[in-house]
Amino acid sequence: MADIDIKDIIREENLVYKKTDVLTDNVMHYCPGCSHGVVHKLVAEVIEEMGIQEQTIGVSPVGCSVFAYNYIDIDWSEAAHGRAPAVATAIKRLMPEKFVFTYQGDGDLASIGAAEILHACNRGENIVVIFINNAIYGMTGGQMAPTTLVGMPTATSPYGRQIDLHGYPMKMTEIVATLPGTCFVTRQSVEKAAAVRKTKKAIRKAFENQKAGKGTSFIEVVSTCSSGWKVNPVKANEWMTEHMFPFYPLGDKKDCEKDPAEDYEKYMKG
Protein backbone atom coordinates (compact mmCIF):
# COMPACT_ATOMS: atom_id res chain seq x y z
CA MET A 1 0.00 0.00 0.00
CA ALA A 2 1.32 3.36 -1.02
CA ASP A 3 2.07 5.93 1.64
CA ILE A 4 -0.80 8.34 2.11
CA ASP A 5 0.04 11.74 3.46
CA ILE A 6 -2.52 13.61 5.57
CA LYS A 7 -2.37 16.40 2.99
CA ASP A 8 -3.72 14.01 0.39
CA ILE A 9 -6.82 13.57 2.49
CA ILE A 10 -7.40 17.21 3.45
CA ARG A 11 -8.58 18.45 0.10
CA GLU A 12 -11.43 20.69 -0.92
CA GLU A 13 -13.29 17.81 -2.60
CA ASN A 14 -13.04 15.67 0.53
CA LEU A 15 -14.33 18.37 2.85
CA VAL A 16 -17.55 17.28 4.54
CA TYR A 17 -17.52 19.56 7.57
CA LYS A 18 -15.85 22.82 8.51
CA LYS A 19 -16.15 24.88 11.66
CA THR A 20 -17.88 28.12 10.79
CA ASP A 21 -15.65 31.20 10.87
CA VAL A 22 -18.36 32.98 12.85
CA LEU A 23 -17.28 30.85 15.83
CA THR A 24 -14.02 32.10 17.33
CA ASP A 25 -11.17 29.71 18.19
CA ASN A 26 -11.48 30.47 21.91
CA VAL A 27 -11.70 27.37 24.10
CA MET A 28 -15.20 27.28 25.55
CA HIS A 29 -15.56 27.43 29.34
CA TYR A 30 -18.64 25.18 29.30
CA CYS A 31 -18.62 21.88 31.19
CA PRO A 32 -18.44 18.57 29.31
CA GLY A 33 -21.89 17.61 28.05
CA CYS A 34 -23.28 21.13 28.26
CA SER A 35 -25.74 22.08 25.51
CA HIS A 36 -24.52 25.67 25.17
CA GLY A 37 -21.61 24.80 22.85
CA VAL A 38 -23.88 23.08 20.35
CA VAL A 39 -26.43 25.88 20.35
CA HIS A 40 -23.67 28.50 19.97
CA LYS A 41 -22.42 26.60 16.95
CA LEU A 42 -25.88 26.45 15.40
CA VAL A 43 -26.45 30.18 15.86
CA ALA A 44 -23.03 30.90 14.35
CA GLU A 45 -23.70 28.59 11.39
CA VAL A 46 -27.04 30.23 10.66
CA ILE A 47 -25.40 33.68 10.80
CA GLU A 48 -22.74 32.48 8.35
CA GLU A 49 -25.19 30.79 6.00
CA MET A 50 -27.39 33.88 5.84
CA GLY A 51 -24.33 36.10 5.34
CA ILE A 52 -25.36 38.43 8.17
CA GLN A 53 -22.26 38.42 10.38
CA GLU A 54 -21.72 42.15 9.81
CA GLN A 55 -25.36 42.99 10.55
CA THR A 56 -25.98 40.85 13.63
CA ILE A 57 -25.89 42.06 17.23
CA GLY A 58 -26.22 39.54 20.03
CA VAL A 59 -27.40 40.25 23.56
CA SER A 60 -25.90 37.91 26.13
CA PRO A 61 -27.45 37.26 29.55
CA VAL A 62 -26.20 36.73 33.08
CA GLY A 63 -25.65 33.05 33.64
CA CYS A 64 -23.34 30.43 32.12
CA SER A 65 -23.64 32.02 28.66
CA VAL A 66 -22.66 35.49 29.90
CA PHE A 67 -19.46 35.03 27.86
CA ALA A 68 -21.26 34.03 24.64
CA TYR A 69 -19.45 37.00 23.10
CA ASN A 70 -16.16 35.17 23.47
CA TYR A 71 -17.34 32.49 21.05
CA ILE A 72 -19.58 34.07 18.41
CA ASP A 73 -17.62 36.63 16.42
CA ILE A 74 -20.13 39.46 16.10
CA ASP A 75 -20.84 42.68 18.03
CA TRP A 76 -22.48 42.08 21.40
CA SER A 77 -24.20 43.76 24.29
CA GLU A 78 -23.85 42.04 27.65
CA ALA A 79 -27.11 42.74 29.47
CA ALA A 80 -27.98 42.80 33.16
CA HIS A 81 -29.67 39.68 34.57
CA GLY A 82 -32.99 39.14 32.79
CA ARG A 83 -32.95 42.42 30.88
CA ALA A 84 -31.76 41.16 27.49
CA PRO A 85 -35.20 41.53 25.81
CA ALA A 86 -35.37 45.21 26.86
CA VAL A 87 -31.82 45.78 25.61
CA ALA A 88 -32.59 44.01 22.33
CA THR A 89 -35.82 46.01 21.95
CA ALA A 90 -33.92 49.28 21.84
CA ILE A 91 -31.13 47.97 19.58
CA LYS A 92 -33.62 46.67 17.02
CA ARG A 93 -35.85 49.75 17.13
CA LEU A 94 -32.90 52.09 16.72
CA MET A 95 -31.23 49.98 14.02
CA PRO A 96 -34.15 48.15 12.34
CA GLU A 97 -31.97 46.97 9.45
CA LYS A 98 -29.77 44.89 11.80
CA PHE A 99 -30.42 41.36 13.07
CA VAL A 100 -30.80 41.22 16.84
CA PHE A 101 -31.10 38.18 19.07
CA THR A 102 -31.02 37.45 22.79
CA TYR A 103 -29.48 34.32 24.24
CA GLN A 104 -30.85 33.58 27.71
CA GLY A 105 -31.00 30.82 30.28
CA ASP A 106 -33.98 29.78 32.38
CA GLY A 107 -33.09 31.78 35.49
CA ASP A 108 -32.46 34.85 33.36
CA LEU A 109 -35.53 34.58 31.12
CA ALA A 110 -38.16 32.83 33.24
CA SER A 111 -37.38 34.20 36.69
CA ILE A 112 -35.74 37.62 37.04
CA GLY A 113 -36.48 38.59 33.44
CA ALA A 114 -40.08 37.32 33.23
CA ALA A 115 -41.50 40.83 32.80
CA GLU A 116 -39.01 41.82 30.10
CA ILE A 117 -39.53 38.70 27.98
CA LEU A 118 -43.32 38.80 28.24
CA HIS A 119 -43.53 42.45 27.24
CA ALA A 120 -40.99 42.16 24.42
CA CYS A 121 -43.04 39.23 23.05
CA ASN A 122 -46.28 41.10 23.63
CA ARG A 123 -45.03 44.12 21.70
CA GLY A 124 -43.97 41.71 18.98
CA GLU A 125 -40.43 43.04 18.94
CA ASN A 126 -38.86 41.88 15.71
CA ILE A 127 -36.10 39.89 17.40
CA VAL A 128 -35.01 36.29 17.93
CA VAL A 129 -34.95 34.82 21.43
CA ILE A 130 -32.88 31.70 22.13
CA PHE A 131 -33.95 30.24 25.48
CA ILE A 132 -31.76 27.55 27.03
CA ASN A 133 -33.81 25.59 29.58
CA ASN A 134 -31.76 23.19 31.69
CA ALA A 135 -34.05 23.50 34.72
CA ILE A 136 -31.31 24.80 36.98
CA TYR A 137 -29.02 27.77 37.73
CA GLY A 138 -25.70 26.59 36.32
CA MET A 139 -23.30 29.46 36.94
CA THR A 140 -24.21 30.12 40.57
CA GLY A 141 -23.88 26.44 41.40
CA GLY A 142 -27.06 24.46 40.79
CA GLN A 143 -29.88 26.32 42.53
CA MET A 144 -33.58 25.88 41.76
CA ALA A 145 -34.91 27.60 38.63
CA PRO A 146 -38.54 28.42 37.76
CA THR A 147 -38.29 25.51 35.32
CA THR A 148 -36.92 22.97 37.83
CA LEU A 149 -39.11 19.85 37.70
CA VAL A 150 -41.21 18.75 40.66
CA GLY A 151 -39.16 16.46 42.87
CA MET A 152 -35.88 17.51 41.26
CA PRO A 153 -33.19 18.16 43.87
CA THR A 154 -31.10 21.35 43.59
CA ALA A 155 -28.87 23.32 45.96
CA THR A 156 -31.86 25.37 47.12
CA SER A 157 -34.39 22.54 46.94
CA PRO A 158 -32.17 19.83 48.41
CA TYR A 159 -35.11 17.50 49.12
CA GLY A 160 -36.54 18.01 45.67
CA ARG A 161 -38.83 20.74 44.36
CA GLN A 162 -42.11 20.67 46.27
CA ILE A 163 -45.16 22.39 44.84
CA ASP A 164 -46.43 23.68 48.20
CA LEU A 165 -43.03 25.19 49.01
CA HIS A 166 -41.71 26.29 45.61
CA GLY A 167 -44.66 26.44 43.24
CA TYR A 168 -44.93 24.83 39.83
CA PRO A 169 -42.36 24.63 37.03
CA MET A 170 -43.10 27.30 34.42
CA LYS A 171 -43.66 26.51 30.76
CA MET A 172 -42.47 29.77 29.20
CA THR A 173 -42.82 28.55 25.64
CA GLU A 174 -46.52 27.77 26.08
CA ILE A 175 -46.99 31.13 27.83
CA VAL A 176 -45.37 33.28 25.12
CA ALA A 177 -47.20 31.31 22.41
CA THR A 178 -50.44 32.85 23.71
CA LEU A 179 -49.18 36.37 22.97
CA PRO A 180 -50.13 37.76 19.55
CA GLY A 181 -46.75 39.47 19.15
CA THR A 182 -44.90 36.18 18.73
CA CYS A 183 -44.82 34.68 15.25
CA PHE A 184 -42.83 31.50 15.80
CA VAL A 185 -42.62 29.65 19.10
CA THR A 186 -40.97 26.27 19.31
CA ARG A 187 -39.30 23.89 21.74
CA GLN A 188 -36.30 21.90 20.54
CA SER A 189 -33.31 19.97 21.92
CA VAL A 190 -29.76 19.09 20.86
CA GLU A 191 -29.04 15.69 22.43
CA LYS A 192 -28.76 13.77 19.14
CA ALA A 193 -27.94 14.53 15.51
CA ALA A 194 -31.55 14.60 14.33
CA ALA A 195 -32.51 16.99 17.12
CA VAL A 196 -29.52 19.23 16.35
CA ARG A 197 -30.64 19.47 12.73
CA LYS A 198 -34.19 20.36 13.76
CA THR A 199 -32.96 23.03 16.15
CA LYS A 200 -30.77 24.56 13.47
CA LYS A 201 -33.73 24.64 11.10
CA ALA A 202 -35.76 26.44 13.78
CA ILE A 203 -32.99 29.00 14.37
CA ARG A 204 -32.73 29.63 10.64
CA LYS A 205 -36.48 30.10 10.42
CA ALA A 206 -36.38 32.54 13.33
CA PHE A 207 -33.75 34.73 11.67
CA GLU A 208 -35.64 34.56 8.36
CA ASN A 209 -38.76 35.70 10.24
CA GLN A 210 -36.82 38.69 11.53
CA LYS A 211 -35.65 39.48 8.01
CA ALA A 212 -39.29 39.45 6.90
CA GLY A 213 -40.33 41.63 9.88
CA LYS A 214 -42.74 39.09 11.34
CA GLY A 215 -42.32 39.77 15.07
CA THR A 216 -40.80 37.79 17.90
CA SER A 217 -39.44 34.29 17.25
CA PHE A 218 -38.90 32.29 20.43
CA ILE A 219 -36.87 29.08 20.48
CA GLU A 220 -36.60 27.07 23.68
CA VAL A 221 -33.85 24.47 23.69
CA VAL A 222 -34.39 21.87 26.42
CA SER A 223 -30.83 21.35 27.61
CA THR A 224 -28.64 19.42 29.98
CA CYS A 225 -26.51 20.62 32.87
CA SER A 226 -24.46 17.64 33.92
CA SER A 227 -22.59 19.66 36.58
CA GLY A 228 -25.77 21.05 38.09
CA TRP A 229 -27.62 17.78 37.83
CA LYS A 230 -24.53 15.96 39.20
CA VAL A 231 -24.54 13.21 36.57
CA ASN A 232 -22.20 12.43 33.67
CA PRO A 233 -23.03 13.78 30.19
CA VAL A 234 -24.45 10.48 28.92
CA LYS A 235 -26.68 10.10 31.98
CA ALA A 236 -27.71 13.73 31.65
CA ASN A 237 -29.04 13.10 28.15
CA GLU A 238 -30.88 10.02 29.37
CA TRP A 239 -32.34 11.91 32.33
CA MET A 240 -33.43 14.78 30.07
CA THR A 241 -35.13 12.39 27.64
CA GLU A 242 -36.87 10.51 30.44
CA HIS A 243 -37.92 13.42 32.68
CA MET A 244 -37.69 16.75 30.84
CA PHE A 245 -39.28 15.87 27.51
CA PRO A 246 -42.56 14.56 29.00
CA PHE A 247 -43.03 17.82 30.93
CA TYR A 248 -41.56 20.05 28.22
CA PRO A 249 -42.82 18.42 25.02
CA LEU A 250 -40.78 19.21 21.91
CA GLY A 251 -42.19 20.73 18.75
CA ASP A 252 -43.63 23.94 17.31
CA LYS A 253 -46.22 25.65 19.51
CA LYS A 254 -47.00 28.40 17.05
CA ASP A 255 -46.03 29.23 13.50
CA CYS A 256 -47.59 32.32 12.02
CA GLU A 257 -46.60 31.19 8.56
CA LYS A 258 -49.25 28.52 8.81
CA ASP A 259 -52.10 30.46 10.34
CA PRO A 260 -51.41 34.08 11.17
CA ALA A 261 -54.70 35.95 10.76
CA GLU A 262 -56.92 33.45 12.53
CA ASP A 263 -54.81 33.38 15.70
CA TYR A 264 -54.83 37.13 15.97
CA GLU A 265 -58.54 37.42 15.35
CA LYS A 266 -59.24 34.78 17.99
CA TYR A 267 -57.12 36.67 20.50
CA MET A 268 -58.74 40.04 19.82
CA LYS A 269 -62.24 38.59 20.12
CA GLY A 270 -61.35 37.28 23.57
Place this chain on the structure above:
Amino acid sequence: MGELRLMKGNEVIAEAAIRAGADGYFGYPITPQSEIMETLMVRKPWEETGMVVLQAESEVASINMVYGGAGCGKKVMTSSSSPGVSLMMEGISYIAGAELPCLIVNIVRGGPGLGTIQPSQADYFQSVKGGGHGDYRLIVLAPNSVQEMNDHVGLGFDLAFKYRNPALILSDGVIGQMMEKVELSDYKPRLTEEEIIEKYGDWAHIGKPANRSQNVVTSLELQSEIMEKRNQHLIEKYASMQEDVMYEEIMTEDAEYLFVAFGSSSRICQKAIELARAEGIKVGLFRPITLFPFATNQLKELGQKMKGILTVEMNAGQMVEDVKLAVECKVPVEWFGRFGGIIPSPQEIVDALKHKIIGG
Protein backbone atom coordinates in the same frame (compact mmCIF):
# COMPACT_ATOMS: atom_id res chain seq x y z
CA MET B 1 -32.74 84.64 19.01
CA GLY B 2 -34.31 81.18 19.14
CA GLU B 3 -38.02 80.47 19.23
CA LEU B 4 -39.70 81.92 22.34
CA ARG B 5 -42.48 79.99 24.08
CA LEU B 6 -44.32 79.82 27.38
CA MET B 7 -43.92 76.20 28.48
CA LYS B 8 -43.95 73.79 31.39
CA GLY B 9 -40.56 72.48 32.49
CA ASN B 10 -41.49 68.88 31.70
CA GLU B 11 -42.75 69.76 28.23
CA VAL B 12 -39.52 71.60 27.53
CA ILE B 13 -37.48 68.46 28.29
CA ALA B 14 -39.39 66.66 25.53
CA GLU B 15 -39.09 69.52 23.06
CA ALA B 16 -35.40 70.00 23.81
CA ALA B 17 -34.72 66.30 23.30
CA ILE B 18 -36.21 66.36 19.81
CA ARG B 19 -34.26 69.52 18.98
CA ALA B 20 -31.01 68.10 20.40
CA GLY B 21 -31.18 65.34 17.78
CA ALA B 22 -32.02 62.57 20.24
CA ASP B 23 -32.42 59.12 18.67
CA GLY B 24 -34.57 57.55 21.34
CA TYR B 25 -36.63 58.04 24.48
CA PHE B 26 -37.72 55.11 26.67
CA GLY B 27 -39.87 55.76 29.73
CA TYR B 28 -42.58 54.71 32.13
CA PRO B 29 -45.31 56.98 33.53
CA ILE B 30 -44.86 58.43 37.01
CA THR B 31 -46.01 61.67 38.64
CA PRO B 32 -44.80 64.43 38.47
CA GLN B 33 -43.02 63.90 35.15
CA SER B 34 -45.46 62.07 32.89
CA GLU B 35 -45.81 65.15 30.64
CA ILE B 36 -42.38 64.38 29.21
CA MET B 37 -43.49 61.17 27.49
CA GLU B 38 -47.00 62.54 26.86
CA THR B 39 -45.52 65.54 25.03
CA LEU B 40 -43.31 63.27 22.95
CA MET B 41 -46.23 61.01 22.02
CA VAL B 42 -48.27 64.03 20.90
CA ARG B 43 -45.32 65.47 18.98
CA LYS B 44 -44.62 62.15 17.15
CA PRO B 45 -40.94 62.92 16.51
CA TRP B 46 -40.55 59.59 14.67
CA GLU B 47 -42.37 61.27 11.77
CA GLU B 48 -40.24 64.40 11.98
CA THR B 49 -36.68 63.40 12.93
CA GLY B 50 -36.93 59.62 13.14
CA MET B 51 -36.57 59.66 16.94
CA VAL B 52 -37.89 56.47 18.58
CA VAL B 53 -40.27 56.95 21.53
CA LEU B 54 -41.37 53.89 23.47
CA GLN B 55 -43.39 53.35 26.64
CA ALA B 56 -41.66 50.50 28.44
CA GLU B 57 -43.24 48.02 30.84
CA SER B 58 -41.27 49.41 33.80
CA GLU B 59 -38.44 51.73 34.74
CA VAL B 60 -36.26 48.63 34.93
CA ALA B 61 -36.97 47.97 31.26
CA SER B 62 -36.67 51.60 30.19
CA ILE B 63 -33.19 52.06 31.65
CA ASN B 64 -32.11 48.79 30.03
CA MET B 65 -33.51 50.00 26.72
CA VAL B 66 -31.31 53.05 27.27
CA TYR B 67 -28.39 50.66 27.87
CA GLY B 68 -29.11 48.90 24.57
CA GLY B 69 -29.62 52.13 22.65
CA ALA B 70 -26.57 53.87 24.10
CA GLY B 71 -24.51 50.83 23.15
CA CYS B 72 -25.44 51.53 19.52
CA GLY B 73 -23.74 54.95 19.80
CA LYS B 74 -27.20 56.55 19.73
CA LYS B 75 -28.33 59.60 21.68
CA VAL B 76 -30.87 58.06 24.04
CA MET B 77 -32.60 59.12 27.21
CA THR B 78 -35.17 58.30 29.83
CA SER B 79 -37.02 60.26 32.48
CA SER B 80 -38.70 59.37 35.73
CA SER B 81 -39.30 60.52 39.28
CA SER B 82 -37.72 59.31 42.50
CA PRO B 83 -39.27 55.84 43.06
CA GLY B 84 -38.83 55.11 39.36
CA VAL B 85 -35.23 56.29 39.42
CA SER B 86 -34.58 53.96 42.36
CA LEU B 87 -35.73 51.10 40.13
CA MET B 88 -33.25 52.26 37.49
CA MET B 89 -30.24 52.11 39.79
CA GLU B 90 -29.17 48.67 38.58
CA GLY B 91 -29.22 49.78 34.96
CA ILE B 92 -27.50 53.08 35.70
CA SER B 93 -24.66 51.23 37.41
CA TYR B 94 -24.29 48.96 34.36
CA ILE B 95 -24.34 51.97 32.00
CA ALA B 96 -21.65 53.71 34.07
CA GLY B 97 -19.65 50.46 34.22
CA ALA B 98 -19.86 49.92 30.47
CA GLU B 99 -19.04 53.62 29.94
CA LEU B 100 -22.05 54.49 27.83
CA PRO B 101 -23.34 58.01 27.21
CA CYS B 102 -26.99 58.73 27.95
CA LEU B 103 -29.31 61.23 29.58
CA ILE B 104 -31.52 60.49 32.59
CA VAL B 105 -34.00 63.03 33.92
CA ASN B 106 -35.22 62.83 37.52
CA ILE B 107 -38.13 65.12 38.40
CA VAL B 108 -37.73 64.53 42.12
CA ARG B 109 -40.64 63.97 44.51
CA GLY B 110 -40.54 63.42 48.26
CA GLY B 111 -39.58 60.10 49.79
CA PRO B 112 -38.65 57.68 51.22
CA GLY B 113 -40.75 54.94 49.66
CA LEU B 114 -43.83 56.02 47.79
CA GLY B 115 -43.54 59.27 49.78
CA THR B 116 -45.37 62.12 48.15
CA ILE B 117 -45.92 63.40 44.64
CA GLN B 118 -44.95 66.91 45.80
CA PRO B 119 -41.54 68.42 44.98
CA SER B 120 -38.38 67.54 46.87
CA GLN B 121 -34.60 67.54 46.57
CA ALA B 122 -34.12 64.41 48.63
CA ASP B 123 -32.40 62.47 45.82
CA TYR B 124 -29.17 64.51 46.04
CA PHE B 125 -27.18 61.69 47.69
CA GLN B 126 -28.57 59.09 45.29
CA SER B 127 -27.61 61.24 42.31
CA VAL B 128 -24.15 62.49 43.23
CA LYS B 129 -22.78 59.73 45.47
CA GLY B 130 -23.68 56.73 43.35
CA GLY B 131 -27.06 55.28 44.21
CA GLY B 132 -26.45 52.01 42.43
CA HIS B 133 -23.72 49.54 43.32
CA GLY B 134 -20.01 49.95 42.70
CA ASP B 135 -17.69 52.95 42.45
CA TYR B 136 -19.22 55.21 39.84
CA ARG B 137 -20.32 58.79 39.38
CA LEU B 138 -22.92 60.47 37.21
CA ILE B 139 -22.60 63.89 35.65
CA VAL B 140 -25.37 65.70 37.55
CA LEU B 141 -26.96 68.92 36.32
CA ALA B 142 -29.35 70.94 38.49
CA PRO B 143 -31.49 73.37 36.46
CA ASN B 144 -33.30 76.12 38.38
CA SER B 145 -35.53 77.44 35.58
CA VAL B 146 -37.55 76.24 32.63
CA GLN B 147 -34.87 77.82 30.44
CA GLU B 148 -32.23 75.62 32.02
CA MET B 149 -34.47 72.56 31.57
CA ASN B 150 -34.07 73.32 27.87
CA ASP B 151 -30.37 74.11 28.02
CA HIS B 152 -29.38 71.14 30.17
CA VAL B 153 -30.78 68.58 27.73
CA GLY B 154 -28.27 69.55 25.03
CA LEU B 155 -25.55 70.13 27.62
CA GLY B 156 -26.27 66.79 29.29
CA PHE B 157 -25.95 64.90 26.00
CA ASP B 158 -22.75 66.80 25.11
CA LEU B 159 -21.10 66.00 28.46
CA ALA B 160 -22.35 62.39 28.36
CA PHE B 161 -20.67 61.83 24.99
CA LYS B 162 -17.56 63.80 25.94
CA TYR B 163 -16.92 61.50 28.90
CA ARG B 164 -18.85 58.40 27.74
CA ASN B 165 -20.74 58.57 31.00
CA PRO B 166 -24.41 58.83 31.97
CA ALA B 167 -25.58 62.37 32.69
CA LEU B 168 -28.51 63.07 34.99
CA ILE B 169 -30.70 66.15 35.18
CA LEU B 170 -31.72 66.47 38.83
CA SER B 171 -34.79 68.63 38.74
CA ASP B 172 -37.93 68.57 40.88
CA GLY B 173 -41.67 68.87 40.75
CA VAL B 174 -41.51 72.68 41.06
CA ILE B 175 -39.48 73.22 37.90
CA GLY B 176 -41.08 70.30 36.09
CA GLN B 177 -44.58 71.66 36.64
CA MET B 178 -44.07 75.44 36.47
CA MET B 179 -44.49 77.49 33.32
CA GLU B 180 -41.96 80.10 32.25
CA LYS B 181 -40.75 81.81 29.16
CA VAL B 182 -38.16 79.73 27.34
CA GLU B 183 -35.96 80.31 24.34
CA LEU B 184 -35.85 76.94 22.63
CA SER B 185 -32.64 75.58 21.14
CA ASP B 186 -32.29 75.31 17.39
CA TYR B 187 -32.73 71.91 15.76
CA LYS B 188 -29.64 69.73 15.56
CA PRO B 189 -29.82 66.88 13.05
CA ARG B 190 -29.55 63.31 14.33
CA LEU B 191 -26.26 61.65 13.47
CA THR B 192 -26.27 59.52 10.32
CA GLU B 193 -25.16 55.87 10.41
CA GLU B 194 -21.90 56.92 8.73
CA GLU B 195 -21.26 59.60 11.36
CA ILE B 196 -21.92 57.10 14.15
CA ILE B 197 -19.47 54.62 12.59
CA GLU B 198 -16.86 57.36 12.28
CA LYS B 199 -17.31 58.73 15.81
CA TYR B 200 -18.15 55.64 17.87
CA GLY B 201 -17.19 52.75 15.59
CA ASP B 202 -14.41 51.73 17.95
CA TRP B 203 -16.78 50.78 20.77
CA ALA B 204 -20.45 50.75 19.73
CA HIS B 205 -22.22 47.48 18.79
CA ILE B 206 -23.34 48.51 15.33
CA GLY B 207 -22.41 45.40 13.35
CA LYS B 208 -18.88 44.08 13.00
CA PRO B 209 -17.29 44.65 9.60
CA ALA B 210 -14.72 42.05 8.46
CA ASN B 211 -11.85 44.48 9.01
CA ARG B 212 -12.30 45.11 12.71
CA SER B 213 -12.51 43.02 15.87
CA GLN B 214 -15.69 42.63 17.91
CA ASN B 215 -17.23 45.51 19.84
CA VAL B 216 -18.62 44.17 23.08
CA VAL B 217 -20.46 46.50 25.44
CA THR B 218 -20.11 45.05 28.91
CA SER B 219 -19.34 45.99 32.49
CA LEU B 220 -18.02 42.50 33.28
CA GLU B 221 -14.36 41.72 33.97
CA LEU B 222 -13.49 38.70 36.08
CA GLN B 223 -9.72 39.28 36.17
CA SER B 224 -9.09 41.42 39.22
CA GLU B 225 -5.91 43.01 37.86
CA ILE B 226 -7.76 44.24 34.77
CA MET B 227 -10.84 45.24 36.76
CA GLU B 228 -8.73 47.32 39.13
CA LYS B 229 -7.24 49.13 36.14
CA ARG B 230 -10.73 49.73 34.83
CA ASN B 231 -11.75 51.18 38.20
CA GLN B 232 -8.62 53.34 38.18
CA HIS B 233 -9.51 54.63 34.73
CA LEU B 234 -13.01 55.51 35.91
CA ILE B 235 -11.69 57.36 38.95
CA GLU B 236 -9.38 59.41 36.72
CA LYS B 237 -12.22 60.11 34.32
CA TYR B 238 -14.45 61.36 37.14
CA ALA B 239 -11.63 63.60 38.43
CA SER B 240 -11.10 65.04 34.95
CA MET B 241 -14.73 66.20 34.87
CA GLN B 242 -13.72 69.12 37.11
CA GLU B 243 -12.95 71.12 33.96
CA ASP B 244 -16.68 71.20 33.24
CA VAL B 245 -17.78 72.33 36.68
CA MET B 246 -20.52 74.98 36.58
CA TYR B 247 -21.81 77.31 39.27
CA GLU B 248 -23.37 80.72 39.67
CA GLU B 249 -22.70 83.48 42.21
CA ILE B 250 -25.33 86.09 43.00
CA MET B 251 -24.56 89.22 45.06
CA THR B 252 -21.46 87.69 46.61
CA GLU B 253 -19.09 90.67 46.04
CA ASP B 254 -19.93 92.40 49.33
CA ALA B 255 -21.49 89.41 51.07
CA GLU B 256 -20.72 88.53 54.68
CA TYR B 257 -23.04 85.53 54.68
CA LEU B 258 -23.75 82.98 52.01
CA PHE B 259 -26.64 80.81 50.96
CA VAL B 260 -25.68 77.65 49.11
CA ALA B 261 -28.59 76.13 47.21
CA PHE B 262 -29.32 74.30 43.96
CA GLY B 263 -32.38 73.94 41.74
CA SER B 264 -35.67 75.39 42.93
CA SER B 265 -34.25 76.17 46.41
CA SER B 266 -31.82 78.57 44.76
CA ARG B 267 -34.73 80.47 43.20
CA ILE B 268 -36.33 80.92 46.62
CA CYS B 269 -32.97 82.00 48.04
CA GLN B 270 -32.84 84.83 45.49
CA LYS B 271 -36.02 86.28 47.02
CA ALA B 272 -34.63 85.64 50.51
CA ILE B 273 -31.54 87.69 49.60
CA GLU B 274 -33.80 90.64 48.71
CA LEU B 275 -35.63 90.37 52.03
CA ALA B 276 -32.42 90.01 54.05
CA ARG B 277 -30.66 92.87 52.32
CA ALA B 278 -33.71 95.10 52.98
CA GLU B 279 -32.93 94.45 56.64
CA GLY B 280 -29.25 95.25 56.07
CA ILE B 281 -27.97 91.66 56.12
CA LYS B 282 -25.32 91.28 53.42
CA VAL B 283 -26.01 87.82 52.06
CA GLY B 284 -25.24 86.29 48.67
CA LEU B 285 -25.90 83.00 46.90
CA PHE B 286 -23.60 80.29 45.62
CA ARG B 287 -25.50 77.97 43.29
CA PRO B 288 -23.83 74.77 42.11
CA ILE B 289 -25.16 74.03 38.60
CA THR B 290 -23.21 70.80 38.20
CA LEU B 291 -23.74 68.82 41.42
CA PHE B 292 -21.15 66.37 40.13
CA PRO B 293 -18.53 67.56 39.44
CA PHE B 294 -19.02 69.76 42.52
CA ALA B 295 -17.50 73.26 42.62
CA THR B 296 -15.44 72.39 45.69
CA ASN B 297 -12.50 74.73 45.00
CA GLN B 298 -14.64 77.68 43.98
CA LEU B 299 -16.85 77.28 47.05
CA LYS B 300 -13.80 76.91 49.29
CA GLU B 301 -12.33 80.19 48.05
CA LEU B 302 -15.56 82.13 48.38
CA GLY B 303 -16.93 80.37 51.43
CA GLN B 304 -13.88 80.84 53.61
CA LYS B 305 -14.31 84.62 53.31
CA MET B 306 -17.78 84.42 54.86
CA LYS B 307 -18.88 84.79 58.48
CA GLY B 308 -21.22 81.87 57.99
CA ILE B 309 -22.97 79.71 55.40
CA LEU B 310 -26.54 78.45 55.29
CA THR B 311 -27.25 75.57 52.94
CA VAL B 312 -30.89 75.56 51.87
CA GLU B 313 -32.27 72.29 50.53
CA MET B 314 -35.69 70.66 50.22
CA ASN B 315 -34.43 67.61 52.10
CA ALA B 316 -33.14 66.66 55.54
CA GLY B 317 -29.64 68.02 54.85
CA GLN B 318 -27.64 66.32 52.11
CA MET B 319 -25.59 68.80 50.08
CA VAL B 320 -24.64 70.48 53.36
CA GLU B 321 -22.08 67.68 53.84
CA ASP B 322 -20.31 68.62 50.61
CA VAL B 323 -20.43 72.31 51.54
CA LYS B 324 -18.77 71.58 54.90
CA LEU B 325 -16.08 69.53 53.15
CA ALA B 326 -15.51 72.30 50.61
CA VAL B 327 -14.89 75.00 53.23
CA GLU B 328 -13.08 72.45 55.42
CA CYS B 329 -15.30 73.51 58.34
CA LYS B 330 -13.29 76.73 58.66
CA VAL B 331 -16.51 78.77 58.79
CA PRO B 332 -19.81 77.82 60.39
CA VAL B 333 -22.01 75.87 57.98
CA GLU B 334 -25.62 75.15 58.88
CA TRP B 335 -28.51 73.57 57.04
CA PHE B 336 -32.09 74.71 56.64
CA GLY B 337 -34.73 72.87 54.75
CA ARG B 338 -38.30 71.72 54.50
CA PHE B 339 -39.33 68.33 53.22
CA GLY B 340 -42.26 66.04 52.63
CA GLY B 341 -43.28 68.19 49.69
CA ILE B 342 -43.21 71.52 51.58
CA ILE B 343 -41.44 74.38 49.82
CA PRO B 344 -39.75 76.83 52.21
CA SER B 345 -40.83 80.46 52.05
CA PRO B 346 -38.22 83.21 51.52
CA GLN B 347 -39.00 84.62 55.00
CA GLU B 348 -38.42 81.22 56.63
CA ILE B 349 -35.00 81.14 54.99
CA VAL B 350 -34.13 84.64 56.26
CA ASP B 351 -35.31 83.65 59.74
CA ALA B 352 -33.16 80.51 59.61
CA LEU B 353 -30.14 82.62 58.58
CA LYS B 354 -30.68 84.90 61.56
CA HIS B 355 -31.28 82.03 63.96
CA LYS B 356 -28.73 79.48 62.90
CA ILE B 357 -25.90 81.65 61.57
CA ILE B 358 -26.03 85.31 62.61
CA GLY B 359 -27.42 84.82 66.11
CA GLY B 360 -25.92 81.35 66.46
